[in-house]
Amino acid sequence: MSVSRLSRSAIFAAAALAGSEYGQAAAGGDRAFGEYLSAECVTCHQVTGQATGGIPAIVAWPEDQFIAVMQAYKAKDRDNNVMQTMAGRLSKEEIEALAAYFGSLPIQPLRN
Numbered sequence: 001m002s003v004s005r006l007s008r009s010a011i012f013a014a015a016a017l018a019g020s021e022y023g024q025a026a027a028g029g030d031r032a033f034g035e036y037l038s039a040e041c042v043t044c045h046q047v048t049g050q051a052t053g054g055i056p057a058i059v060a061w062p063e064d065q066f067i068a069v070m071q072a073y074k075a076k077d078r079d080n081n082v083m084q085t086m087a088g089r090l091s092k093e094e095i096e097a098l099a100a101y102f103g104s105l106p107i108q109p110l111r112n
């Protein structure tokens, strides 16, 4: 985990707190809450939507697909210790919020 990723997570958490003021909730989950929760996820997953070093991209997914995958990890129907642990700690509302947030992000072109 690099220093730059850590500080980016901190920025995200701060942005989420600021963002909750204008409370733009998407159809399903609470996007601002999802942004706040995403700080942990983006220590591994790229917020820019690139797959890196065995970590798949999770942005711009349809929300229902994102929710289904997270629930599969939570139920241990899908194998992966890290993600089973991550999803196991999340409530249905938290998973929906993360789906709303990550689903709303564009896949950004690679830098340089």
Ligand code: HEC
Pocket (backbone or CB within 6 Å): 037, 038, 040, 041, 042, 043, 044, 045, 054, 055, 056, 057, 058, 066, 069, 070, 079, 080, 082, 083, 086, 087, 098
């Ligand atoms: C410690 C690193 C790490 C963290 C933190 C992490 N993930 Fe993952 N995630 C992974 C890895 C590795 C995989 C690939 C697992 C597999 O092969 O099934 C994955 C897979 C996924 C997938 C499925 C991707 C696909 O293409 O099938 C989703 C969705 C996902 N993670 C969401 C999240 C969310 C949401 C969080 C935060 C709550 C999170 N992850 C936190 C490492 C991480």
